[in-house]
Amino acid sequence: MNWLSTDWQKIRNHKAYLVKSVKNACIDYLARLKRENSTRMEYLSEAASEYQYNFSLLVKDLEQDMKAKFAEMMRKLNHKEQAVFVLRDMFKFSYEEVSEVIETKAENSRKIFQRAKAKMKSDKLQFDLDKSEYNKTYPAFLKATIGGHISDYVSKLKKNF
DSSP: OOSTTSOGGGOSOHHHHHHHHHHHHHHHHHHHHHHHHHHHHHHHHHHHHHHHHHHHHHHHHHHHHHHHHHHHHHHHSOHHHHHHHIIIIISOOOHHHHHHHHTSOHHHHHHHHHHHHHHHHSOOOOSOOOHHHHHHHHHHHHIIIIIOOHHHHHHHHHHTO
C-alpha cells in the first residue's frame, strides 16, 4: 500500500481508497500463495510418483527374493522338513502345534526343525525343483504369509506327506 506516499488532495473518499487498497493487497497475496502452492504441489506430485515407483521396485525385489528362497527351500528340504521349517520359522507355531500338523511327537518336530535349519544354512541342494509342485505350493504360501490364510497352506502341506 502506498498510504504514506499518497497525495491526499487527489483522493475524494479515503475510506473507499483504503478498502480498495486492502482488497487489492489481499488478491495479490492470494495469487502469490496460489503460485507457491502450485509449485509445491508439482514438487509433491513428482516426489509421490518417484516414491510409488521406488516402492513398486522394492515390492518386486521382495517378491523375487521370496520366490527364490521358497524355491531354494524346496530344493534343500524334504516335504516334512519344509512343513516344519515354515510353520515354526515363518508362522511361529509351537512344537506341539507343528507336531499336530505333521502327526508326530513334539520332540520329533523339534529335531526335524533343527535339521531343516542346518540344511537351509548349507549350500547343498538335495532335490530338483518340481515346477508343478512349486506352482501349486508357492501361491498358497504367499496367501498364508500376506493374507493370513494359513489353513489353506497347511492343508497343501499335509497332502505332501
